[in-house]
Amino acid sequence: MPIRKTEKYEESQVYRVRHSAAHVMAQAVMELFPGQAKFAIGPAIEDGFYYDFDLPRALTPDDLAKVEARMREIIRGNHPFTRKELSAADAKKLFTDQPYKIELVEGLERGAEDEDGNPLTAPPVISTYTSDAFTDLCRGPHVEHTGQINPDAVKLLNVSGAYWRGDEKRPMLQRIYGTAWNTAPELEEYLWKVEEAKKRDHRKLGKDLDLFSLNPEVGPGLVLWHPKGALVRYLMEDFCKREHLANGYDLVDSPHVGRGHLWETSGHLDFYRESMYAGMEMDNETYYAKPMNCPFHIMIYNSGLRSYRELPIRYAEWGSVYRYEKPGVLHGLMRVRGFTQDDAHIFCRPDQMPAEIDRTLAFCLHILRSFGFTEFHAYLATRPKEKSVGEAAQWEAAIEALRGALDRSGLEYAVDEGGGAFYGPKIDLKIADAIGREWQCSTIQFDFNEAARFNLHYVNESGQEEQPYMIHRALLGSMERFFGVMIEHYAGAFPVWLMPVQAMVIPIADRHNEYAQKVAEQLRQAGLRVSVDVRTERMNAKIRDAQMQKIPFMLVMGDKEAAGNAVAVRLRSGEDKGAMPVEDFIRLAQQTIQNRD
Numbered sequence: 001m002p003i004r005k006t007e008k009y010e011e012s013q014v015y016r017v018r019h020s021a022a023h024v025m026a027q028a029v030m031e032l033f034p035g036q037a038k039f040a041i042g043p044a045i046e047d048g049f050y051y052d053f054d055l056p057r058a059l060t061p062d063d064l065a066k067v068e069a070r071m072r073e074i075i076r077g078n079h080p081f082t083r084k085e086l087s088a089a090d091a092k093k094l095f096t097d098q099p100y101k102i103e104l105v106e107g108l109e110r111g112a113e114d115e116d117g118n119p120l121t122a123p124p125v126i127s128t129y130t131s132d133a134f135t136d137l138c139r140g141p142h143v144e145h146t147g148q149i150n151p152d153a154v155k156l157l158n159v160s161g162a163y164w165r166g167d168e169k170r171p172m173l174q175r176i177y178g179t180a181w182n183t184a185p186e187l188e189e190y191l192w193k194v195e196e197a198k199k200r201d202h203r204k205l206g207k208d209l210d211l212f213s214l215n216p217e218v219g220p221g222l223v224l225w226h227p228k229g230a231l232v233r234y235l236m237e238d239f240c241k242r243e244h245l246a247n248g249y250d251l252v253d254s255p256h257v258g259r260g261h262l263w264e265t266s267g268h269l270d271f272y273r274e275s276m277y278a279g280m281e282m283d284n285e286t287y288y289a290k291p292m293n294c295p296f297h298i299m300i301y302n303s304g305l306r307s308y309r310e311l312p313i314r315y316a317e318w319g320s321v322y323r324y325e326k327p328g329v330l331h332g333l334m335r336v337r338g339f340t341q342d343d344a345h346i347f348c349r350p351d352q353m354p355a356e357i358d359r360t361l362a363f364c365l366h367i368l369r370s371f372g373f374t375e376f377h378a379y380l381a382t383r384p385k386e387k388s389v390g391e392a393a394q395w396e397a398a399i400e401a402l403r404g405a406l407d408r409s410g411l412e413y414a415v416d417e418g419g420g421a422f423y424g425p426k427i428d429l430k431i432a433d434a435i436g437r438e439w440q441c442s443t444i445q446f447d448f449n450e451a452a453r454f455n456l457h458y459v460n461e462s463g464q465e466e467q468p469y470m471i472h473r474a475l476l477g478s479m480e481r482f483f484g485v486m487i488e489h490y491a492g493a494f495p496v497w498l499m500p501v502q503a504m505v506i507p508i509a510d511r512h513n514e515y516a517q518k519v520a521e522q523l524r525q526a527g528l529r530v531s532v533d534v535r536t537e538r539m540n541a542k543i544r545d546a547q548m549q550k551i552p553f554m555l556v557m558g559d560k561e562a563a564g565n566a567v568a569v570r571l572r573s574g575e576d577k578g579a580m581p582v583e584d585f586i587r588l589a590q591q592t593i594q595n596r597d
């Protein structure tokens, strides 16, 4: 399978287009407030660009429309972007009315000195880019001329406040966000995605569908799973655990806290302390909430003398871990402080290792596909150039095994040369959701560090001690995050096998309630999760509410159905399947569940 060429975004044409559009926008804003606008910084960012301004008044939507119209004029002028190098003194003279630029120039100037205040032999180059009537302190790169920006593929999005240099003690600036693409259809698709992402926001759907909540009284980043969410999680875990057992894993369980000594041995207190919850004192010992499950699994491995005959050993655990994340980065279920990993550690002999990696990757894809994901992007991260632990031969063998597994899997992948952790190479897998966003979930990661620190070994055929390969792997990653991705991927309409309520029985009038209860009981006997809507609402209101709850099957019943032992089946898609015998519906539902549709 060909290795996917992944062009660095910063080196792509669209990056130049976006950064150039930021300059064009700045010119238009400057012209709107002649002699009054102060401009700060304006980089290209993921999917677009922004520029920060210090303006005499707040921008209105009307202003944005004017700026956008003026941008199109400037773009059509085909003005070249010209680069110029200049001295710090000249730069300060050029930006004499622009205090933010002067501060940036001074920063560059200071950067020309080493930490003892001695001038560096090669001072940083100060450069400007000019297009039409606008000159910015800028390193580039840019397009050759404004005509290379597609005027039909540029749009300003919104304005928000941003502190100068992100410092709340500095002035609050107005940040205009915009986006630019190569073609108008690309812009359309992007705008559609943004709208669609809002509708699918798992925080909104989590509330609407009563799946989970976060409560400041509990603590930031700590998730409460409500009955419906917890049921989905139970179904996901139950499926995964069965698959793990069928795939040769052993399930283990370990405590949520461990002695400081353990985390010293593992090295977490040295290199991971900032991400750990503070210690708890007890019996003259310090205990720490676990940020990872590995040391516990290693202790299980080390609880006996292992023979080469026992390997590979695969320990899997739905292990809850706690990590300190800064308040500013917490985000719904996607970034939390307490989460459960579908974690496993594999210990194997060198001769077993390549096959083991193949098997792990195949299993990973099987699990992700079972949840309805079909598009994957794989990344192979190799040995970092700087510090790393482990022998060269181990690294080579491990990287070869990872590369071989990727080649054999048929997945396209990108190689991140030197992008591995200091303790081992890895494969990261991202899944694409229904609207094309990528989510990092799975990882298969070698660890030469823990293996040595905990003196992992087994007795080989000649009776000598040897170090096994140790592999960490998580497939869904974190249950919380994966659930968040599932909510957004399906917009809450999970496949039938995962729905908390699979069928809503809807009696048309009170006199049909008895029949409705009888049918519901029959369906429950057949293993379906069913509710009966006995409210005295009109049928259409009941259908609408069930649809809002994304319930896959709505079974409407009136006199005709009751007389014929039938149900009228409507799907959440709006499709009306008409009346059918109860038995037929049960078969239809069971088939859908079995197919995991």
Ligand SMILES: [Zn+2]
Binding pocket: 019, 023, 042, 129, 136, 137, 138, 139, 140
């Ligand atoms: Zn620039």
Ligand SMILES: [Zn+2]
Binding pocket: 292, 293, 294, 345, 472, 473
């Ligand atoms: Zn681990």
